[in-house]
Structures are given as C-alpha cells and as structure tokens.
Amino acid sequence: MALISLTNVSKTYPPAERGGERVIAIDDVTLDIEKGDVYGIIGYSGAGKSTLVRLINALERTTSGAIRIDGRDMTALPERDVRRIRLGIGMIFQQFNLFNSKTVFNNIAYPLRVAGADKKTIASRVDELLSFVGLTDKARNYPEQLSGGQKQRVGIARALAASPSILLADEATSALDPETTSEVLALLKRVNTEFGITIVVITHEMDVIQTLATKVAVMDAGRIVERGDVFEVFSNP
Ligand code: ADP
Numbered sequence: 001m002a003l004i005s006l007t008n009v010s011k012t013y014p015p016a017e018r019g020g021e022r023v024i025a026i027d028d029v030t031l032d033i034e035k036g037d038v039y040g041i042i043g044y045s046g047a048g049k050s051t052l053v054r055l056i057n058a059l060e061r062t063t064s065g066a067i068r069i070d071g072r073d074m075t076a077l078p079e080r081d082v083r084r085i086r087l088g089i090g091m092i093f094q095q096f097n098l099f100n101s102k103t104v105f106n107n108i109a110y111p112l113r114v115a116g117a118d119k120k121t122i123a124s125r126v127d128e129l130l131s132f133v134g135l136t137d138k139a140r141n142y143p144e145q146l147s148g149g150q151k152q153r154v155g156i157a158r159a160l161a162a163s164p165s166i167l168l169a170d171e172a173t174s175a176l177d178p179e180t181t182s183e184v185l186a187l188l189k190r191v192n193t194e195f196g197i198t199i200v201v202i203t204h205e206m207d208v209i210q211t212l213a214t215k216v217a218v219m220d221a222g223r224i225v226e227r228g229d230v231f232e233v234f235s236n237p
Pocket residue numbers: 013014023024025043044045046047048049050051052
C-alpha cells in the first residue's frame with residue numbers, strides 16, 4: 001500500500017471575479033508515493049504544484065477524489081483526525097516561514113509544544129535536531145541573524161521535530177544561491193536515508209529533481225503529463 005495515494009483528485013476554485021471562469025487547479029490526478037520515496041513534482045508556475053501539496057496535508061479539501069495517507073482517506077475524516085495525521089507531515093517552504101520573534105530554539109520547539117511535550121523532552125529533542133542540522137551554536141539567535149541556508153536548516157529541524165513520516169518541500173531551495181541549495185539538498189537526502197522519511201519535492205527546477213529525487217511527476221495545467229524514474233523521464237532527447 002502506498003504511503004500517499006491520490007485517486008482521481010480534482011480541485012477547482014471559484015472564479016476570481018463575477019462571471020469569470022472557474023479555475024481547474026488539479027484535474028483528475030492519480031498518484032501513488034511509496035514509503036521511502038523521494039518523489040519530485042515538477043512543472044511551470046501555475047501548473048498546480050502548490051495546490052497539490054495543500055491537498056496532501058489537507059490544508060485544502062478536494063473538489064472530488066480521495067487522498068489516502070497510510071491507507072486513511074483524509075477527505076472522509078473529521079477535522080480532529082485530520083489534524084492528528086497532519087502532525088505526521090512536516091513541511092518546509094520557499095520563504096522558510098519561521099517565527100521572526102522566536103529564537104531558533106523556540107522555532108524548532110514549536111511543534112513539540114503544540115503536541116504537548118514536556119520541557120525535558122523538548123530540550124533534548126531540540127538539541128538533537130540542532131546538532132543534526134549543524135546549528136547548535138545558533139540556538140539563541142533570531143531568524144533575522146541567520147543566512148538563507150541557515151534559516152532553511154531551522155525550517156528542516158522544525159519540520160522534523162514531531163518525527164513525521166512525510167516531509168513536504170515546496171520550492172524549498174528556490175530562494176537560495178546554488179552553493180546553499182546543494183547544502184540543503186544534501187541535508188534533505190540525509191533526512192531520507194538516515195530516517196527513512198518519505199519526501200515530496202515540489203519545484204520548477206530540474207536540477208533539484210536530478211540531485212534529490214528518485215521518481216518524478218511532470219505537471220502541466222493541473223494534470224500529470226509524464227511520470228517515472230528520474231533517469232528515464234529526463235533521458236529522452
Ligand atoms: P503552482 O504551484 O504550480 O505554481 P498553483 O497550485 O499555485 O500552481 O496554482 C494552480 C492554479 O490554481 C493557478 O491557475 C492558480 O492561479 C490557481 N489558484 C491557486 N490557488 C488559488 C486560490 N486560492 N484561489 C483561486 N485560484 C487559485
């Protein structure tokens with residue numbers, strides 16, 4: 001059974017203005033992502049990639065079709081259960097989305113506090129994560145004192161705090177220079193190989209897919225137009 005399974009999923013948005021056209025953001029997508037995969041989703045701006053991510057972590061509801069996480073249909077569950085499943089999904093963003101008024105330590109601790117962990121558990125878990133992302137000496141700093149790459153490492157640590165089985169990365173390196181991008185991609189590779197965390201990588205950059213992913217789906221206008229192993233999909237002349 002696939003860890004993430006989309007069956008005939010569609011998502012339409014109401015027209016932006018009165019009398020306008022409905023936007024079909026996702027158009028009948030069926031997709032299985034297996035446990036342990038690093039699955040790339042690539043496409044131009046407007047292809048539907050971000051919508052797909054928001055559907056997978058149930059920040060948005062599908063218009064039709066089912067999304068199963070570990071066999072459980074998110075579209076059929078009450079919000080309370082969806083919230084619990086969402087705790088098992090970490091997320092990182094292009095603009096990092098850190099809390100600017102919180103220290104690095106408190107950014108990483110945030111999901112643990114939400115989950116009701118006690119102080120000692122939080123302290124030791126955050127220390128482990130700081131060491132994993134190489135930022136032990138930045139624990140007391142604020143995000144504005146960090147470089148872009150360091151901010152994204154904090155984002156990764158925060159996303160891992162609640163020990164998720166899935167990590168969603170939405171254009172996670174698009175705001176970074178090439179060297180920093182390589183560092184962050186190497187760290188994400190370790191997240192997959194060392195912890196077995198399944199990673200879904202959303203990007204418009206082929207390099208990111210080729211460096212990190214093993215499988216890829218190419219999206220265009222809300223549909224998957226091609227998919228398969230990365231070396232096969234990108235080896236066509
Ligand atoms: P991508 O991430 O590939 O750039 P998106 O998922 O952001 O694509 O967008 C897919 C389509 O859905 C676009 O036409 C976009 O304008 C539209 N869209 C995305 N979010 C919304 C929204 N909240 N309301 C209306 N239309 C939206």
